[in-house]
Amino acid sequence: MGLPFFQTGAARRIASGVALAAMLGAATLTAPVAAATLRMAWSQDATGLDPHKQTAFSSIRLLELIYEPLVRLDSDLTIIPALAQSWEFAEDGKTLTFKLDPDAKFQNGEKVTSADVKASFERLMAEETGAAARANFLSIASIDTPDETTAVFNLSQPDVPILTAMTSINAAVVPASEIASGGIGTKAIGSGPFKLESWEPNAKEVLSANKDWAGGTVSVDGIDISVLPDETAILAALRTKQVDFALINDPLVATLVPNEASLTLDRTPVLNYHVLQLNPSRSPMTELGVRQAISCAIDRQDVLDTALLGEGKVAGPLTMPAYATDPAELFCYERDVEKAKQLLADAGHAEGFSATVIAATGEPPTAAAEAQVIQSQLAEIGIKLDIKMMELNVYIDTWLKGDFDMAVALNGGRADPYSMYNRYWTKDGNLQKVANYIDDTLDDLMQKGRVETDPAKRKEIFAAFEKHLAEMSPWVWLYTSYIYTAQQQNVDGFVATPTGSLFGLSAVTIK
Known part of the structure; x- marks a missing residue:
């Protein structure tokens, strides 16, 4: 028997899937391909x-169709089997044993074995790899492989959220070879529902x-994905039936889809959050x-209404329903310009200051509009913002280096608070360079939440964490929004999830 909090997976695999999209050139559209x-x-x-x-996000959406983690989340945020058929924690919570699907193969024909699991996790835990989710797995002391289908994770301490962390494609199992x-x-060699035959970037x-x-x-026989930076062109391609299925990020475009009788729009709330990231290592944000x-x-509501047509909900740092605090209980979620001016004056900046905010073109598509509304609002207290728009690749490189005064960002949510934020707000977090802020209270609460197995006590711990984080204001959390997918009426079977995953395309049929 495991600890009450831990789950054991049923010996089953759920066939859901992902479909990558059909290529449309920006200037010319390709001829329709086979119906399958x-x-x-x-x-x-x-x-x-x-x-x-x-x-x-764009990389994750592609790679989750090709690679697989040990476990994944369904549309209810329940952990279900992926490469692992079953799993179980030891009574003390320090051992986690997985039984792999004996039929699982990589797309190069090699069998997926426990040796691949061990090699994959050792790679992502190695600091030199620069793995995005490294901080989630630092409790792994060693991995045993008693046979080809059994992987045993020996933990240095009980680690309640580690199983949830393993649902991410950032924890994918890759071939040891x-x-x-x-x-x-x-190249991309995974064990997932689709193979990458070719990739022409952008x-x-x-x-x-x-x-x-x-x-x-x-x-389906496959997915042809077209990259069309202008989402109005995506809508036009849907209207003319040159595209069967589309991921839409711009709410302004998404709201037009229901006007088309031949199209269906799926609109699902997601855990991802829009945020204004401050850099507390740069003056005067050090104060x-x-x-x-x-x-x-x-x-926040005005930014949401102006930039996203109100397509979302004002939210605090924790966006998962099981842990989220009512934003009204968080520091200064009701706008107070006079209080803001007084705080600036008390900090010695009564006349304001100048700063630069970076934003990416296209991710999210509302980034420029968000930056402009924030620019206007901060001008009222004397803060002069210069907006610097960047191509996504440049933005990500700059963001990872923490080389900004402020950044408009859309960050990924998680089903568990620890796996969502430990990389930013713990002393060992691998994205501390991005956050540039930590204090003993945040680190202590994160560690307590990591080992606490009682759900009610965990909720209390993370409620205190969220309130402290909002009060310290290293970032200014804004709101959550939706994932939109549009499809022709002959496309059936796609199920969206709060994580924004497109893995459900693996179960899609074309009538």
Whole structure:
């Protein structure tokens, strides 16, 4: 028997899936392809193929169709089998044992074994790898492989959220042979429902169905994905039936889809959050009063209404329903310009100051509009913002270096608070360079939440964490929004999830 909090997976695999989209050139559209191939479009392309390193949503959406983690989340945020058929924690919570699907194979024909699991986690835990989710797995002391289908994780301490962390594609199992050869990131060889046949960056991807996928039968022959940076062009391609399925990021475009009788719009709330990231290592954001003044000066609902047409909900740092605090209980979520001015004056900046805010073109598509509204609001308390728009690749590089005064960002949410934020707000967090802020209270609460197995006590711990984080204001959390997908009426079977995953395309059929 495991601890009450821990789950044991049923010995089953759920065939859901992912479909990558059909390529449409920006100037000319390709001719319709066979009906068994799903033609898809999206506006942002992947920035790389290494599942352990990628942080851009566009990269994750592609790689989750090709690679698989040990476990994944369903539409209810329940942990379900992926490469692992079952799992179990030891009574003391310090051992986690997985039984792998014996039929699982990589797309190069190699069997997925416990040796691949061990090699994958050792790679992403190695600091030199620069893995995005490294901080989630630092409790792993060693990994045993008693046989080909059994992987035993020996933990240095009980680690309640580690199983949830393993649902991310940033924790994908990759072939040990590819790690040894240095092939990870130069090509994509996973065990998921689709194979990457070709990739023309910022143009198109061609995916074929993995006939050997152990997770089930993929109903389409493949997915042709077109990268169309202008989402109005995606809508036009849907209208003319040159695209079967599309991921839409811009709420302004999404709200037009229901006007088309031949199209269906799916609108699902997601855990991802829009945020104004401050850099507390740069003066004057080093001062608490300055950061709090910025938080008090921002009207979150106004930014949401203006930039996103109100398509979302004002939210605090924790966006998962089981832990989220009512924003009204958080510091300065009701705009107070006079308080903001007083805080600035008390911090010695009564006349304000100048700063630069960076934002990415296209991710999210509302980034420029968000920056402009924030610029206008902060001007009321004397803060002069210069907006610097960047191409996504440049933005990500700059963001990872923490080389900004402020940044408009759309960050990924998680089903568990610890796996969502430990990389930023713990002393060992691998994205501390991005956050540039930590204090003993945040670190202590995160560690307590990591080992606490009682759900009610965990909720109390993370409620205190969220309130403290909002009060310290290293970032200014704004709101959550939606994931939008549009499809022709002959496309059936896609189920969206709060994580924004497109893995459900593996179960799609074309009538």
